[in-house]
Amino acid sequence: MQEQLREVRAVFENHLHALEKRAGESAIRFENFTVRENTIRAGWKDQNTLKFRVRLEGNALMLEWYRRIWIRDESGKRDTQHTYIRKRNKSKGGNSYSYDLEDLFKYSPEWSRDMVVEVESEAATLRRQARYCSSILVSLGRLERYLVQLDAGEVPVEDEG
Numbered sequence: 001m002q003e004q005l006r007e008v009r010a011v012f013e014n015h016l017h018a019l020e021k022r023a024g025e026s027a028i029r030f031e032n033f034t035v036r037e038n039t040i041r042a043g044w045k046d047q048n049t050l051k052f053r054v055r056l057e058g059n060a061l062m063l064e065w066y067r068r069i070w071i072r073d074e075s076g077k078r079d080t081q082h083t084y085i086r087k088r089n090k091s092k093g094g095n096s097y098s099y100d101l102e103d104l105f106k107y108s109p110e111w112s113r114d115m116v117v118e119v120e121s122e123a124a125t126l127r128r129q130a131r132y133c134s135s136i137l138v139s140l141g142r143l144e145r146y147l148v149q150l151d152a153g154e155v156p157v158e159d160e161g
Contacts, residue, residue, distance in 0.1 A: 002147060009140050016061060016133045019126050023054040023063050030119045037112065048112040050104060051082060052119055059137045061130035063123040065099055067107045097131070098124035 034048045041047055051066040066082040073079065085107070087099050099120055108116045 002144065005140060005144055005147075009137065009144075012133045012136050012140070013059075016056070016059065016130060016137075019130050019133070020054060020056045020061055023061070023123065023126050026119050026122050027052045027054050030115060033115050034112065041109075041111075046109050046111075048109060049107045050112075050116065052123070053082075059134045061126070061134070063127055063130075065104055065120075097127040 030050075030052045034050070038047050049068045051068050053062075053064050053066055055062045055064070064087075065085045067085055069081045069083060071079050071081060085099070085103055087096070088103060101117065101120065104116050104120065105113060
């Protein structure tokens with residue numbers, strides 16, 4: 001049974017890594033688009049300041065938007081800082097897997113909004129799949145620990161969560 005659980009775990013871990021790869025490709029596509037288009041824009045007000053970031057920590061895949069801010073120090077050297085844009089759930093009930101587009105549009109000019117919508121739409125689908133994979137991996141971990149306790153002759157205490 002434990003070997004079968006390891007195989008199932010491998011399937012979901014591999015799928016989570018595949019989701020990370022797809023999201024990473026979206027992030028690179030968005031970054032390339034932003035850099036290319038920002039270079040042909042005249043003023044700072046017409047620049048896209050959004051950044052799409054992908055992180056996998058443990059079983060959690062995070063697909064997040066950040067606002068880029070350019071700051072000059074006393075010597076005139078320019079540096080970039082990133083401010084996280086919080087994902088708000090404006091719908092009643094349930095978990096929202098997508099950002100509110102109004103929040104993202106605050107930092108993206110009109111010319112970039114179609115790409116923002118495209119990337120966020122992909123990200124919402126990937127977030128949902130990643131959430132399911134993570135939940136399954138957590139449940140598998142609980143089951144694996146339970147079976148180890150049974151094999152050791154211990155009577156496991158029921159887990160409420």
